[in-house]
Amino acid sequence: MKKITLKAATLALAGGLTFAAPVNAADKNVMIVFDGSNSMWGQIDGTAKIEIARDVMENLLGEWTETRKVGLMAYGHRRRGDCSDMETIVVPGEGTRTEILDRIGAITPTGKTPLTSAVEQAATELSYTDTPATVVLISDGLESCERDPCALAETLEKGGVGFTTHVVGFGLGDADTAALSCLAEKTGGQYISASNAEELGRALSTVGTAVAEPEPEPEPELPEVTVTGPETALAGSLVRVGWDKALDKRDYVTIVPTGTELGEYDNYIRVKDRTEGDLRAPADTGMYELRYMTSEDGKVLGTAMIEITEPEVTVSGPDTALAGERFPVEWTGTIDGQDYVTIVAMGAEEGSHANYVRVSDKSAEMLQAPAETGLYELRYVLKEGRRTMARQPIEITEPEVTVSGPDTALAGERFPVEWTGTIDGQDYVTIVAMGAEEGSHANYVRVSDKSAEMLQAPAETGLYELRYVLKEGRRTMARQPIEITEPEVTVSGPDTALAGERFPVEWTGTVDGQDYVTIVAMGAEEGSHANYVRVSDKSAEMLQAPAETGLYELRYVLKEGRRTMARQPIEIIEPEVTVSGPDEIRANSEITVEWTGTVDDQDYITIVARGAEEGSHAKYFRVRDKSKEKLQAPADPGLYELRYILKEGRRTMARHAIEVLAADAALESGASLSAPETAAPGAVIDVGWNVNSASADQRITLARGNQAIFTWLEAVRISGEPPVQITLPEEPGIYELRFLDVANQAVLSRKVIAVE
Numbered sequence: 143m144k145k146i147t148l149k150a151a152t153l154a155l156a157g158g159l160t161f162a163a164p165v166n167a168a169d170k171n172v173m174i175v176f177d178g179s180n181s182m183w184g185q186i187d188g189t190a191k192i193e194i195a196r197d198v199m200e201n202l203l204g205e206w207t208e209t210r211k212v213g214l215m216a217y218g219h220r221r222r223g224d225c226s227d228m229e230t231i232v233v234p235g236e237g238t239r240t241e242i243l244d245r246i247g248a249i250t251p252t253g254k255t256p257l258t259s260a261v262e263q264a265a266t267e268l269s270y271t272d273t274p275a276t277v278v279l280i281s282d283g284l285e286s287c288e289r290d291p292c293a294l295a296e297t298l299e300k301g302g303v304g305f306t307t308h309v310v311g312f313g314l315g316d317a318d319t320a321a322l323s324c325l326a327e328k329t330g331g332q333y334i335s336a337s338n339a340e341e342l343g344r345a346l347s348t349v350g351t352a353v354a355e356p357e358p359e360p361e362p363e364l365p366e367v368t369v370t371g372p373e374t375a376l377a378g379s380l381v382r383v384g385w386d387k388a389l390d391k392r393d394y395v396t397i398v399p400t401g402t403e404l405g406e407y408d409n410y411i412r413v414k415d416r417t418e419g420d421l422r423a424p425a426d427t428g429m430y431e432l433r434y435m436t437s438e439d440g441k442v443l444g445t446a447m448i449e450i451t452e453p454e455v456t457v458s459g460p461d462t463a464l465a466g467e468r469f470p471v472e473w474t475g476t477i478d479g480q481d482y483v484t485i486v487a488m489g490a491e492e493g494s495h496a497n498y499v500r501v502s503d504k505s506a507e508m509l510q511a512p513a514e515t516g517l518y519e520l521r522y523v524l525k526e527g528r529r530t531m532a533r534q535p536i537e538i539t540e541p542e543v544t545v546s547g548p549d550t551a552l553a554g555e556r557f558p559v560e561w562t563g564t565i566d567g568q569d570y571v572t573i574v575a576m577g578a579e580e581g582s583h584a585n586y587v588r589v590s591d592k593s594a595e596m597l598q599a600p601a602e603t604g605l606y607e608l609r610y611v612l613k614e615g616r617r618t619m620a621r622q623p624i625e626i627t628e629p630e631v632t633v634s635g636p637d638t639a640l641a642g643e644r645f646p647v648e649w650t651g652t653v654d655g656q657d658y659v660t661i662v663a664m665g666a667e668e669g670s671h672a673n674y675v676r677v678s679d680k681s682a683e684m685l686q687a688p689a690e691t692g693l694y695e696l697r698y699v700l701k702e703g704r705r706t707m708a709r710q711p712i713e714i715i716e717p718e719v720t721v722s723g724p725d726e727i728r729a730n731s732e733i734t735v736e737w738t739g740t741v742d743d744q745d746y747i748t749i750v751a752r753g754a755e756e757g758s759h760a761k762y763f764r765v766r767d768k769s770k771e772k773l774q775a776p777a778d779p780g781l782y783e784l785r786y787i788l789k790e791g792r793r794t795m796a797r798h799a800i801e802v803l804a805a806d807a808a809l810e811s812g813a814s815l816s817a818p819e820t821a822a823p824g825a826v827i828d829v830g831w832n833v834n835s836a837s838a839d840q841r842i843t844l845a846r847g848n849q850a851i852f853t854w855l856e857a858v859r860i861s862g863e864p865p866v867q868i869t870l871p872e873e874p875g876i877y878e879l880r881f882l883d884v885a886n887q888a889v890l891s892r893k894v895i896a897v898e
Contacts, residue, residue, distance in 0.1 A: 170274040170304065171211040171234050172353060173264040174202070174242065175257070177281040177312075178219025182251035184282065184313065186338055191282050191313055192251050198343040199246055202278065206354035207239040213267075214242045217260040218253040225256045225287035228263055257281050258289035261307060261325065265298055274304035276331075276353055280346075282312040284321050291321065295328035306331045308349045312342055367434040367444035369395065375423045376453040378477045378524035378531075383411075384418040385434050385444065391415055392437035397422075397448070400429040405440045407433070409526075422478075425527025427452050453477050455531040457522040464541040465515050466565045466612035466619075468508040473522050473532070476501050480525040485509060488517040488535065493528035495521075497614070510566070513615025515540050541565050543619040545610040552629040553603050554653045554700035554707075556596040561610050561620070564589050568613035573597060576605040576623065581616035583609075585702070598654070601703025603628050629653050631707035633698040640717040641691050642741045642788035642795075644684040649698050649708070652677050656701035661685060664693040664711065669704035671697075673790070686742075689791025691716050717741045719795040721786040723773075729805045733773045737786055737796070740765050744789040749773060752781040752799065757792035759785075779804050806876075806894040813881040813890035815842070816865075820896045823872045828865040829858075831881055831891070839884040844868050847876040851889055854880070874898050 182192040203212070213234030221227045231245045232238050261277055268275035285291055298305050308331040311322050323333035332352050336342035371383040383395055396410035409422045413434075424430065427450050434444040455475035463469040471483050484498035499507040501522075512518065515538050522532040543563035551557040559571050572586035587595040589610075600606065603626050610620040631651035639645040647659050660674035675683040677698075688694065691714050698708040719739035727733050735747055748762035763771050765786070776782065779802050786796040808815070816830040829842055843854035855877075858866045871877070874897050881891040 170276045171268050172276045173213045175260050175279045176216045178216040178249045179255040181283045194339045201343050202346040202350045203239045204350045212238050215264050219249050222253045227253050228260045254286045255283045256287040258291045258294050270302040270305045277307045279309045292324035295325045299329045309333045310345045311335045369432050369434050369444040369446040371432050374449045378526040379423050380420040381423050383421050388413040400431050425524050425529035455522050457520050457532040459520050462537045463511045466513050466614040471509045472506040513612050513617040543610050545608050545620040547608050550625045551599045554601050554702040559597045560594040601700050601705035631698050633696050633708040635696050638713045639687045642689050642790040643687050647685045648682040689788050689793035719786050721796040721798050723784050726801045727775045736770045752783050809892040815891045815893040825870050830864040837883045837885045841882050843880045
């Protein structure tokens with residue numbers, strides 16, 4: 143039975159119920175917040191307010207300070223213009239009256255008035271959310287640090303446990319009262335205004351009395367609530383109960399034995415915004431009482447009588463079952479779907495359980511027998527109170543199980559194992575080192591509905607044993623010794639290979655198709671790998687060489703345990719690769735790229751800004767089985783480079799510098815052309831030239847901007863001195879003048895002209 147403590151504010155659903163109630167004054171710690179701002183030098187009747195306050199502070203600090211923890215905080219007393227100037231001068235403690243008076247006498251008014259932050263800090267230091275607390279504020283001015291004391295008061299009242307603020311306003315006008323009085327009004331404290339020394343003395347006396355002996359709040363009258371429910375209910379069942387009104391959705395209806403003291407409760411449900419709900423009946427029979435109780439203080443507002451009667455429940459199963467097997471159990475008289483049927487050792491304590499099944503909405507289920515043989519009993523147990531409602535004895539007997547396999551197996555291979563006498567499909571056959579602890583396992587197979595399976599041998603040679611192990615309790619039911627022997631494996635390949643190329647490797651003595659051949663740096667850790675191929679059912683494959691040159695080794699590695707079974711050294715050497723193209727090209731035009739020394743057909747050639755990071759790429763093409771390809775130049779002029787990059791490791795093997803010029807830039811390579819930049823459609827223009835060498839057939843041609851080099855719209859053979867005349871097309875657009883050395887199939891100069 144649980145009892146309400148009349149102190150907390152809410153019900154804890156899992157552990158118990160607690161309620162809010164008035165806090166005794168003697169439980170409250172107190173912090174005095176004293177105004178040390180510069181305005182305290184102001185005078186009343188010729189005396190500084192700081193001196194008046196010092197003289198009458200004894201009126202506040204009465205005998206109550208001897209048994210209460212009292213502290214002192216000041217603000218604005220150290221620095222000018224600083225809204226963070228707050229200090230706890232006396233830490234709350236008992237018997238601090240003399241120290242507080244002495245420290246107030248030493249305060250020198252200096253700065254601003256951050257009274258809101260000071261009250262907030264004082265409340266925090268008093269742990270106001272967990273502990274009853276009182277703050278007494280003495281101030282001669284309003285908040286000067288842009289905070290709202292009224293908003294703070296609402297926060298403190300809402301989050302505090304018995305929190306109160308008393309405020310004494312010294313030398314304030316009537317118009318300023320509202321700005322400070324809300325601190326007291328919203329937290330249940332007093333606000334008192336004083337305009338001279340005499341009134342300040344009386345105000346402090348009044349606050350001292352209020353702190354020592356706060357006025358109790360009258361308890362409101364609560365209406366009666368009508369509670370309804372059945373006259374009888376079965377132990378542990380859900381009972382439908384009702385109430386005619388819900389005063390607070392946190393109120394609750396509980397069920398307790400008749401005659402239970404007020405304030406105590408047991409199983410309960412929150413009323414929320416309903417007028418009925420299901421309440422769990424106790425496990426023990428007898429006369430009980432339904433009670434409607436308030437969450438605020440645990441008052442009983444309505445009751446109804448109910449008798450809890452004994453349910454008729456049975457449980458049954460076989461007289462015997464094999465250790466670890468799943469066997470059928472049945473039951474009648476289900477009380478609650480969360481009740482359960484369990485199997486426990488004969489004489490086990492009430493409420494204990496081992497393997498179990500929830501009854502749900504069924505009347506039969508399969509239950510797992512324990513791994514150890516002996517006398518047990520089946521029990522039907524209520525979820526409520528874990529009370530046993532029915533029981534039946536059962537004997538767990540030893541099953542007959544065998545496991546068998548070969549006397550020897552190769553390290554890492556898959557070998558056949560067989561078994562008889564399967565108990566449960568989740569049992570398993572495992573292979574472990576001879577003498578391994580019970581319940582341990584390494585590689586294993588579930589027995590399922592089979593009688594044989596392939597099991598993976600460990601990577602290390604030695605003496606092992608096969609074990610048939612129950613899922614239940616991990617008990618070994620059968621075992622057979624087996625020796626794991628060393629397989630004969632070889633791996634071979636060339637003595638050298640080019641960086642990034644695919645080269646042939648061969649192996650013999652395959653252990654498992656998931657084993658693999660890898661290439662790693664000479665001396666790499668066991669089990670590490672880089673590029674690799676699975677051996678599958680093959681004896682040879684192509685393996686990708688790393689991008690970096692150096693000494694490596696080929697390794698045949700078992701999938702099981704990643705153990706190296708064979709190795710061969712190999713040197714990765716530098717391939718000879720070249721890439722070439724024009725030195726200059728216009729933006730967005732096509733580049734003819736050539737290369738030699740292809741390493742892998744998945745290598746690629748790209749064009750990137752000069753100095754770009756290794757491995758980066760923009761437009762690119764795969765080299766495949768070609769030696770020449772077209773690539774589009776970037777749209778932005780600048781310095782670039784062509785790069786031949788290995789697919790493996792994205793390593794650059796060759797590069798060629800190229801400058802991308804503006805789309806309308808002239809290209810000169812042994813000659814130059816002179817002509818207007820623009821001309822009208824159909825105009826006849828003069829074209830001049832300079833050429834460095836003579837040839838049997840040199841021509842000046844006019845072509846469209848994207849037209850193939852050795853095709854044209856008009857051509858003039860060079861036979862005399864410049865210039866020559868060319869007629870432009872009638873169709874506006876971008877065209878190109880070209881100086882061609884037809885005999886040598888070379889472009890010596892190109893110039894763009896716009897027809898518009």
